[in-house]
Amino acid sequence: AQSVTQLGSHVSVSEGALVLLRCNYSSSVPPYLFWYVQYPNQGLQLLLKYTSAATLVKGINGFEAEFKKSETSFHLTKPSAHMSDAAEYFCAVSESGAGSYQLTFGKGTKLSVIP
Amino acid sequence: DAGVTQSPTHLIKTRGQHVTLRCSPISGHKSVSWYQQVLGQGPQFIFQYYEKEERGRGNFPDRFSARQFPNYSSELNVNALLLGDSALYLCASSGEDSYEQYFGPGTRLTVT
Numbered sequence: 001a002q003s004v005t006q007l008g009s010h011v012s013v014s015e016g017a018l019v020l021l022r023c024n025y026s027s028s029v030p031p032y033l034f035w036y037v038q039y040p041n042q043g044l045q046l047l048l049k050y051t052s053a054a055t056l057v058k059g060i061n062g063f064e065a066e067f068k069k070s071e072t073s074f075h076l077t078k079p080s081a082h083m084s085d086a087a088e089y090f091c092a093v094s095e096s097g098a099g100s101y102q103l104t105f106g107k108g109t110k111l112s113v114i115p
Numbered sequence: 116d117a118g119v120t121q122s123p124t125h126l127i128k129t130r131g132q133h134v135t136l137r138c139s140p141i142s143g144h145k146s147v148s149w150y151q152q153v154l155g156q157g158p159q160f161i162f163q164y165y166e167k168e169e170r171g172r173g174n175f176p177d178r179f180s181a182r183q184f185p186n187y188s189s190e191l192n193v194n195a196l197l198l199g200d201s202a203l204y205l206c207a208s209s210g211e212d213s214y215e216q217y218f219g220p221g222t223r224l225t226v227t
Contacts, residue, residue: 004157032214034214036218042220042221043119043205043218043219043220043221044158044205044207044218045218046215046216046217049214049215051214090157090158092157094214101146101148101163101170101171101209101213101214101216102148102160102163102171102173103148103150103158103160103207103216104160105150105157105158105159106157107155107156107157108155108156108157
């Protein structure tokens with residue numbers, strides 16, 4: 001069984017500061033990992049994905065994440081926060097080779113950006 | 116290119132009623148998945164269909180059912196609605212053998 005833990009349901013940063021959103025996963029097989037962003041009253045937009053290639057993954061809007069197998073982590077970072085980054089962020093895992101490509105999501109982290 | 120589309124956008128139903136939600140995938144995508152997102156939680160997997168066959172089912176009661184049509188669009192049906200079924204229902208599509216899922220805007224269901 002797979003699971004995702006997102007540490008911190010709410011994170012506040014100042015505009016221009018580093019954004020760090022934490023995600024730890026558990027999976028019995030090599031995982032595929034994803035970060036999605038959700039703006040109010042909208043669906044989910046894929047930010048970036050890890051599918052066993054490079055461990056440092058770059059996504060849209062200046063976000064990146066690093067897969068660390070030893071720590072079972074896939075934290076999301078952005079060097080400088082922008083007001084438009086305020087949203088809810090979800091980490092998700094999918095088990096490779098399982099045949100069913102279902103995603104298991106964390107509970108989400110709401111990011112607030114203070115001007 | 117159009118993304119994933121869902122209808123209706125919002126829906127209000129009474130306990131005990133039945134509801135049908137619809138989803139059209141991105142052109143060329145053959146797989147559709149359904150997720151339920153309760154307020155304040157992450158999405159939970161309900162079903163996945165590929166080429167009209169059920170590929171996966173989450174831990175939801177039999178009141179939930181789905182199907183996929185020859186044009187790859189999909190319907191999610193929920194019978195005997197409960198207050199706890201109030202949620203945002205998200206549809207996602209993916210290409211053949213792809214783990215990348217693209218989500219629609221969702222249908223907000225309110226059960227009173």
